[in-house]
Amino acid sequence: MTILKTDGLSKHFGGLIAVSDFNVEMEEGELVGLIGPNGSGKTTIFNVITGLYKPTAGSIHFDGKDVTGLRPDKITALGIARTFQNIRLFSELSVLDNVMVGHHLRLHSSPFVAALGLPMYRREEEEITQNSWRLLETVGLANVAQEEAGGLPYGQQRKLEIARALATRPKLLLLDEPAAGMNPEEVRELMDFIHRIMEEFDLTVFLVEHHMRLIMGICPRILVLDHGVTIAHGTPDEIQNDPKVIEAYLGVEEEDA
């Protein structure tokens, strides 16, 4: 079943065309990669899908619903969660609280019930706490649960962002350069981790990566973006041999090497 489908998605900033005519169709349980040189519009696509930007043209259908132009929190409630390229945690809150915020959108108790600490709310709070601990164990952060999120080392912050996104119970997870700043060992670990959470949480993953070699390893299907335009689409092999991709992306890298 198709979970995400964009049709002619475009985003212009004044005269700058950040993304033009972007089309993608993702099946449930798929892992799709999106690559491209810096400034090619990868993050802009994520920002449009999650509602942070309104598209200039085109439409986004998620899980059979038209979500084009909806508010970010509504889109998250429907089941799209994301992480950020430059990590955005709630730095002064504890690690546990960061994950607990992710549960807030599923809360049933009204503020009134919560402020009085009635049994209905206390039950929900208990449930949220337990779920959050479980998520922290899944990503391996349970031992730092009470620490301030801003004080964690870089790699753990990335994991916490993923845990917070998982707390919103997404069907589709958008990962924006999760491997940025990681060494090869950590990248391999991350690949396993992504596969693991996909299975455990029934996720579809849309992955933006700047590094081509990494994404070739895990994504069966890849889209290549250059200056906002999709220049190639296919399996890693097809991508690697596409002259347009080599020109836009690999060509530059080979000159460097």
Added chain:
Amino acid sequence: MRKGTSRILTAISLLVLFLFLWWAEENLDPYLRRILNLIAINIIWVVTFNLIYGYTGQFSLGHAGFIAIGAYVTALLTLPPAQKEQSFFLSPCIWPLSVIQWPFLPSLILGALLAGVFGVLIGIPSLQLRGDYMALVTLGFAEVIRVINMNLQSITNGSLGLKGIPEYTNLFWSWGCAIFTIFVVWMLGNSSYGRAFKAIREDEIAAETTGVSIFYHKLMAFAIAALLTGVGGGLFANLISTIDPNLFSFLLSYQVVTILVLGGVGSITGNVLASIMYVSLFELLRPIDQPMTFGSITLPGRPGMRMVMFSIIFLLVILFYRRGLMGSNEFSWRWLLSKLQPIFKRKRQEDDHSKD
């Protein structure tokens, strides 16, 4: 330490506070009682501001406006008709306001509700803005409320103000409302909603994509704060018994901001401590306004000198305690007991030694 133990300790300290207030109400002179009342009222104002700024991160300078609405509504409803007829000599008070006189509690509630409604009305446009713009717009709204109060001659009696408001506010009213406010803000702040507020303060974009509806939560914090601030305003009017529009100028909003920063942004414990300090200090520094004699030199009295002194103290606190007295830490029994333990232990050891 278990949850039950700290609940019992809290209950005991509330009982002690109640007994103290009871004693104070009977035995203290009116001046000291008034200071205690003012402390409680300031606690209400600052704790609600903490909900807006400390937790949700929205810098509002409109507190005086909400205080004014609570004060005027409660005052007008409790003011006896005869007093209204006497005070409104420029233009008579409009019907039905001219004939009604309500008891204190319903007046206080209506005042709070109206302040809450204004909180929503002012919040809807101003919460769309960020940072400094939000502060400017709320400051503007509070000034608009002041100017309206100044000009609605037949409702608020304009710049003549209201006199002879029944002095219903006593220590039980003021401290009861203060404790209620602390309870509500504390419970909300430590609930899932509180986490959502703090998430907005930390990073709006991340909060939004984590499923927190930014506007709804900002407005909620703003409305609840405005409502409870209105209660404080009503208590204030029925404490000092004379109000006029200029009492609720931007200086009052600054006072609230000052106390919050002194105590520590985001700490209710800090709010309470700083309110106590601010009000007490303000009274203790009163002699500075009077003429002083040092030996043969006589300094003439300068009203406002204590504000200068106050500014210096404020500067010193900001210099040495950048994050206020408490930072964003809260008091807990566990903390207190861990501080007390070494003292007891040492004493016990000394006792043991003396036995040898």
